[in-house]
Amino acid sequence: MSVISEQSLRGESLFTDLSADSEHWRPDEIDSLCMNCHRDGTTRLLLTRIPFFREVIVSSFSCPHCGWADTEIQSAGRIQDQGVCYTLRVRTKDDLNREVVKSDSATTRIPELDLEIPAFTQKGALSTIEGLLDRTVTGLEQDQPVRRALDPETADKINQFIQKLKKLKDVEEEFTLVIEDPSGNSFVENPVAPQKDEALTVTRFKRTTEQDVQLGLRAEDDSVEEPAAPDIEAMRNEVLTFKVNCPECNAPASTNMKLVQIPHFKEVIIMATNCDGCGYRTNEVKSGGATEEQGTKITLHVTNPSDMTRDVLKSETCSVLIPELDFELGMAAISGKFTTVEGLLTDIKDLTVSRNPFCLGDSSNTERVEKIKAFGQKMDRIMAGEMDVHLVLDDPAGNSYLQNVYAPEPDPEMTVETYTRSFEQNEDLGLNDMKTEGYQEDK
Incomplete structure (x- = not known):
């Protein structure tokens, strides 16, 4: 042993x-x-x-x-700061081969069949869409012999439902699969990565009190106390330190927090965690202010290697797009960061190439690996100043920033647009009462 x-x-x-x-x-x-x-x-x-x-x-x-x-x-990892919901429109049989990580806290739904598998009723699984359907069919068939003996009518109805589930694997008609996980630890494959998946929508949400209780983050009789008002002046003048457990090895570690004023922008909170046990290092940025009245879309035309040194504040609500590569990185895929353009592009490359789970081991195939490698090579060319591209930061919360190296004069290679958020964006930000309209440019 x-x-x-x-x-x-x-x-x-x-x-x-x-x-x-x-x-x-x-x-x-x-x-x-x-x-x-x-x-x-x-x-x-x-x-x-x-x-x-x-x-x-x-x-x-x-x-x-x-x-x-x-x-x-x-x-065995930590519960994430936000829950995650994957909504997949299954259109072809190829979609059934998408790999899925489904934790035991995830709820699975197929609206077309009015099917819902509640959280904690199935064990966690690493499978495919077809595997999830087969698993559901197996679970329903398990007690059918007993039902036929005790309640033939119910057994017949369940058998009809099982046939509908099996027919989904033929994909004669499109259907929707929803996996909602308050722990944030489920995942659905994007087979066209690093390009945007038009059939898959990923949203993140704040957990309810009931979901915190389900996950063991809060006792049922816990009362929510109002936090004490922070001493803003003290935060501006000192680095605050508090003890945490390392998310990698779970050893005792420390997180440092500092309130920083970004020139020509606003105050942000920079948090850095260091672990002496395994060497884990990370930094994260949170907006020090409220959600802005309008979203912000910043477009930088990358024309020179010197653009790589521009400072970037990417909030956790910001999406990153590179139109020339047909690439889009959704909000919260990378946590909030205060870095440079080169640092942001390096993080994107690491996420999509080095740490892509479906390009490793038995999950990989030659076509997919070559496609991802080609994307990584293009990212290297962009960082070397050998490709003419546009970098777009789209933040519906308006809390992202890209340095204007010509400040206070206008930057000829950068445009800033403000826009009214859509209903869906307001939902993601928890601002459902706001109206929706189009873009308003402010260069």
Whole structure:
């Protein structure tokens, strides 16, 4: 049986990147009681890290006596700051092959069939759209023999519903699959990455009190207390430090927070986390002010390598577009950052190329890998000043910024547009009472 080393417990991460190339990668084996025949079986635990899904524990049980087997996937990473909802319009049979990470806290819906699978009624799974349908059919068929004996009428109705589910796999008509996960730890593949997926909509949302209780973030009898008013002047003049657990290895770490004034813009809160145990480093930026009355769309024409040094504040509500590459990065795909144009492009390249989960191990295919590599090469050319492109920051909250190197004079390579948010954008920002209209340019 594999043993967890003392070194791992003292700071080194227990989770290994998901890969088929490691020769020394073995699961831990534990003797376990079989719940079918009540004799000894074996549980194998694999602690691994899937990009975009963070750490997971894959467990597999098998019993040599009765042959019973079971598999399960559980998230071992932290619960994200926001929930996530994936809405996929299934149009062709190819869509059924999309890979899906579904945590046990996710709710699955197919509106056309009025089907809803509530959270915590299925175990977490790494599967495909077709696999999710098959799993649902299997669950419904499991108790059909008993139903036919006790309640034939109900059994017939369920059988008719099962046939409708099976017919979805023929994709004779389009249908919608919705996966809503308040933990933020589910994922649906974009097969045309790094381009925008027209069939897939990803939205992030703030959890309700009930969802926090479900996830164990708050006790049912907890009362919500009004936070004390912060001392703004003290925050401007000092760096605040508070203790946290490292999101990578869970060792004690510290987060530093500072209120910073960006010239010609506004105040922002910069937060940096450092872990001495595993070396994890991260920084994140939060807007120090409220949501603006209008959204902001900033377009930079990248014409010179010196553009890479421009300062950028990308809020967590900001989308990034590069029209020449037909590329769009949705809001919250990268957390809020105060960096440079080169730093932002480097983060985008790392997210779409280096850490793309479907270009690693057994999930990869030659066509997809070559497409992603070609995108990475184009990003390198942009950062070297060898490609003429436009970088667009579209922030419906109006809290993003791109440095004007000619300030206070107008920048000939940059335009700033303000616009009234759409109803959908107001929903994403929790501002449903605001009106919708078109763009108003302010160069």
